[in-house]
Amino acid sequence: MARIEINPKLCKGCLYCADVCPKKVIGVTDAVNAKGFQYAVPLHPENCVGCAMCAIMCPDAAIEVYK
Amino acid sequence: MEEKIYKRPAGLQDNINGYCPGCFHPGIGKLIMSVMEEFDLLERSVMVDGIGCVASNMSYIGIDELNTPHGRPCAVASAIKRCSPETIVVTYQGDGDLASIGLAETMMAANRGDNISVFFVNNANYGMTGGQMAPTTLMGMKTSTTPYGRNAQEHGYPMHMCEVLNTLTAPSYLARVTLIDVPHIKKAREAVKQAIQHQLDGKGFSMVEFVSNCPTNWGLTPQESIQFIKDKMLPEFPLGEFRNR
Numbered sequence: 499m500a501r502i503e504i505n506p507k508l509c510k511g512c513l514y515c516a517d518v519c520p521k522k523v524i525g526v527t528d529a530v531n532a533k534g535f536q537y538a539v540p541l542h543p544e545n546c547v548g549c550a551m552c553a554i555m556c557p558d559a560a561i562e563v564y565k
Numbered sequence: 566m567e568e569k570i571y572k573r574p575a576g577l578q579d580n581i582n583g584y585c586p587g588c589f590h591p592g593i594g595k596l597i598m599s600v601m602e603e604f605d606l607l608e609r610s611v612m613v614d615g616i617g618c619v620a621s622n623m624s625y626i627g628i629d630e631l632n633t634p635h636g637r638p639c640a641v642a643s644a645i646k647r648c649s650p651e652t653i654v655v656t657y658q659g660d661g662d663l664a665s666i667g668l669a670e671t672m673m674a675a676n677r678g679d680n681i682s683v684f685f686v687n688n689a690n691y692g693m694t695g696g697q698m699a700p701t702t703l704m705g706m707k708t709s710t711t712p713y714g715r716n717a718q719e720h721g722y723p724m725h726m727c728e729v730l731n732t733l734t735a736p737s738y739l740a741r742v743t744l745i746d747v748p749h750i751k752k753a754r755e756a757v758k759q760a761i762q763h764q765l766d767g768k769g770f771s772m773v774e775f776v777s778n779c780p781t782n783w784g785l786t787p788q789e790s791i792q793f794i795k796d797k798m799l800p801e802f803p804l805g806e807f808r809n810r
């Protein structure tokens with residue numbers, strides 16, 4: 499099963515990852531990180547196909563992908 | 566067995582960088598570092614940063630770095646390369662830095678064919694100091710120093726640095742890329758690879774221009790800034806390889 503890890507410490511909440519994900523895996527919650535950014539989280543991890551589009555798009559290299 | 570198929574490049578520091586949310590700057594640094602890692606160059610490379618937001622690389626890029634006076638990375642990089650030819654030397658510069666205050670240094674290094682790789686971030690303004698007009702600012706574009714929009718009579722026209730350098734004899738690789746979506750990011754990474762390969766092969770001056778964004782000073786969301794690049798920046802700054810020899 500494929501899965502992503504989004505590092506909450508590195509994310510700034512631009513949500514390019516959520517826009518590009520074909521399976522709509524990613525979203526936000528009320529949680530913010532130490533810098534005050536509402537960071538992205540895998541809300542529907544079970545739908546991930548491991549295409550890594552989110553990780554390629556992430557300008558902050560906050561996403562790693564496992565398959 | 567589970568495998569990591571996409572990882573944060575080893576050449577990046579482990580903390581959050583200082584760039585604004587959605588800014589392409591750190592995405593460009595990520596590409597450069599992933600290519601350096603692939604070529605196993607992290608231990609023998611130096612990045613020479615200009616002045617501006619670009620200097621936020623100091624808290625982001627994990628290889629040896631140097632910050633020069635505004636606009637002078639090409640001069641400093643040329644000196645490092647000449648003193649230490651086995652070191653891989655790259656510059657990282659904004660449009661104010663490379664095409665305005667440092668135009669002479671850029672042109673001279675390119676004209677001498679110094680064996681360095683230049684990474685040029687064109688975000689159509691001076692990001693760090695509050696979004697003043699840059700040589701690359703689009704016609705009619707409002708910035709803090711062109712409140713009524715850039716007009717030719719007062720401010721001249723946008724400068725196309727790939728095309729300008731393409732009139733010189735010496736440069737070996739010139740390309741313009743962008744990071745607006747996954748296919749373009751893959752092409753941008755290929756261009757970074759080419760630039761570094763040209764340096765490894767001793768072919769001389771290479772430059773990759775990134776058509777980038779500045780959501781903060783453009784007053785747009787990250788998503789709107791990507792649309793602005795598609796609608797306004799790319800018609801003015803066509804993508805492609807201008808030279809590869």
Ligand SMILES: Cc1ncc(C[n+]2csc(CCOP(=O)(O)OP(=O)(O)O)c2C)c(N)n1
Binds near residue numbers: 619690
């Ligand atoms: C000699 C000198 N003149 C002016 C400045 C002020 N200054 C700091 S950053 C900057 C603009 C940088 O803009 P750009 O190169 O486009 O990079 P960006 O911030 O957009 O990444 C200026 C003019 C300076 N630091 N040094």
Ligand code: SF4
Binds near residue numbers: 692693780782
């Ligand atoms: S001011 Fe503009 S160029 Fe500088 S980090 Fe912010 S978005 Fe990027």
